[in-house]
Amino acid sequence: MSYRTEEVAYVQTAQPAASVQAAQQQRSTAEYRALDAAHHIHPFSDMGSLNRSGSRVIVKAQGVYLWDSDDNKIIDGMAGLWCVNVGYGRKELADAAYRQMQELPFYNTFFKTTHPPVIELSALLAELAPEPFNHFFYCNSGSEGNDTVLRIVHQYWATQGKHSKKFVISRKNGYHGSTIAGGTLGGMGYMHEQMPSKVENIVHIDQPYFFGEAQGNLTPEEFALARAQQLEAKILEIGADNVAAFIGEPFQGAGGVIFPASTYWPEIQRICSKYDILLVADEVIGGFGRTGEWFAHQHFGFEPDLITLAKGLTSGYVPMGAVGLHDRVAKAIIENGDFNHGLTYSGHPVAAAVAIANLKLLRDEKIVERVKTDTGPYFQKKLRDTFANHPIIGEISGAGLVAGLQLAEDPKARKRFANGGEVGTICRDFCFNGNLIMRATGDRMLLSPPLVINKLEIDEIVSKAKKAVDATAQQLGIS
Numbered sequence: 001m002s003y004r005t006e007e008v009a010y011v012q013t014a015q016p017a018a019s020v021q022a023a024q025q026q027r028s029t030a031e032y033r034a035l036d037a038a039h040h041i042h043p044f045s046d047m048g049s050l051n052r053s054g055s056r057v058i059v060k061a062q063g064v065y066l067w068d069s070d071d072n073k074i075i076d077g078m079a080g081l082w083c084v085n086v087g088y089g090r091k092e093l094a095d096a097a098y099r100q101m102q103e104l105p106f107y108n109t110f111f112k113t114t115h116p117p118v119i120e121l122s123a124l125l126a127e128l129a130p131e132p133f134n135h136f137f138y139c140n141s142g143s144e145g146n147d148t149v150l151r152i153v154h155q156y157w158a159t160q161g162k163h164s165k166k167f168v169i170s171r172k173n174g175y176h177g178s179t180i181a182g183g184t185l186g187g188m189g190y191m192h193e194q195m196p197s198k199v200e201n202i203v204h205i206d207q208p209y210f211f212g213e214a215q216g217n218l219t220p221e222e223f224a225l226a227r228a229q230q231l232e233a234k235i236l237e238i239g240a241d242n243v244a245a246f247i248g249e250p251f252q253g254a255g256g257v258i259f260p261a262s263t264y265w266p267e268i269q270r271i272c273s274k275y276d277i278l279l280v281a282d283e284v285i286g287g288f289g290r291t292g293e294w295f296a297h298q299h300f301g302f303e304p305d306l307i308t309l310a311k312g313l314t315s316g317y318v319p320m321g322a323v324g325l326h327d328r329v330a331k332a333i334i335e336n337g338d339f340n341h342g343l344t345y346s347g348h349p350v351a352a353a354v355a356i357a358n359l360k361l362l363r364d365e366k367i368v369e370r371v372k373t374d375t376g377p378y379f380q381k382k383l384r385d386t387f388a389n390h391p392i393i394g395e396i397s398g399a400g401l402v403a404g405l406q407l408a409e410d411p412k413a414r415k416r417f418a419n420g421g422e423v424g425t426i427c428r429d430f431c432f433n434g435n436l437i438m439r440a441t442g443d444r445m446l447l448s449p450p451l452v453i454n455k456l457e458i459d460e461i462v463s464k465a466k467k468a469v470d471a472t473a474q475q476l477g478i479s
């Protein structure tokens with residue numbers, strides 16, 4: 001494993017990191033688990049039950065593989081958390097961070113100052129994003145990106161003198177992050193229940209989830225159109241003069257990799273234009289190559305006014321989020337006085353340097369093109385062939401290198417399991433034990449591997465997924 005030598009050499013140049021690294025590797029799995037349970041609260045977790053079973057300790061990674069503290073080699077079907085697009089262990093990104101930390105580890109961009117990394121990143125994003133996107137605002141996460149979106153939307157309508165346009169329409173089972181605004185925009189019931197105080201003036205319409213929610217004999221296209229038209233009904237109910245924006249993920253990621261039929265987004269676009277409502281695409285998962293296009297709205301063929309970016313922007317090597325503004329929105333923000341929003345680390349130089357190195361890899365190694373023409377189609381076909389007529393798989397959704405597998409009691413009748421969440425957990429645990437990371441959202445199994453994955457590694461993921469789904473069916477007594 002040649003990368004190990006490289007890793008050690010790199011760490012030795014940075015003395016403090018070397019001693020921390022050594023200390024980390026000296027503990028046994030049991031010690032790690034005990035300390036983790038004693039001091040660490042995990043996100044989105046039942047800590048009591050997690051502490052009783054113990055976490056898996058991930059200690060290193062390379063390419064599409066992870067290693068845990070017991071030296072198990074695990075294939076990462078989720079690119080970390082939908083973010084490690086260029087794969088693990090890319091020295092170019094580590095070097096960019098190291099160089100930037102020595103040159104200028106931090107400076108702010110608040111008070112009439114700027115710095116080369118944030119300038120270069122903005123110019124590069126303008127080059128890579130579709131033509132009308134030439135301006136970018138930075139933050140540290142997707143959640144903050146969507147908070148920023150709300151600030152821009154309200155500022156935009158204020159500059160237009162339309163102060164009554166306050167409502168933002170979002171979707172049930174959408175995911176827009178976990179700040180208060182992100183959680184309110186999102187349509188995850190369990191997050192709403194936990195937050196008695198929410199952001200005002202946010203309302204939801206139904207999601208375009210054909211397998212789970214289509215009634216009668218509607219085709220997927222008819223169903224998607226009907227779900228898009230709920231937006232029009234909601235606008236008419238609230239009054240177009242009161243509606244500021246609609247926000248959606250081009251495909252729902254955390255909600256289960258739900259891909260709307262081709263009729264959905266053009267209809268949403270038509271409605272937003274008709275009633276003069278800003279259209280926001282949350283590209284936090286879809287951006288930077290996931291579907292085989294640079295941005296998922298290009299895959300679905302629509303033109304948003306704002307795009308939220310994070311995750312793949314830095315391939316997760318360091319935190320960074322951003323909002324891209326369409327020229328017409330940017331113009332209004334730029335020409336109308338103060339925009340009163342910012343974060344200490346807006347445009348952080350180290351994050352920006354890493355983002356630049358990451359985007360150059362995606363561009364120069366033609367990683368996005370490969371997803372579109374080669375590995376993406378291969379992955380989709382392999383999944384569809386492998387699970388065709390499987391007794392508990394009802395649908396495969398996705399494009400490029402993202403997919404959702406719908407677990408179902410009766411696939412042909414589109415009948416879901418009554419205890420779908422439990423079935424998903426059973427399947428997820430079989431994956432985990434088989435050294436495959438595949439996520440479960442309720443009764444949908446999700447895959448979103450690093451974009452650098454090769455066909456052999458895709459074969460490994462799909463065959464491990466098949467074993468896990470087969471084992472799940474067997475445990476349920478279905479064959």
Ligand SMILES: *Cc1c(COP(=O)(O)O)cnc(C)c1O
Nearest residue numbers: 141142143175176177282284285
């Ligand atoms: C992950 C995600 C977010 C939130 O990003 P964080 O960096 O976790 O705050 C927002 N929107 C979408 C679509 C996401 O998948």
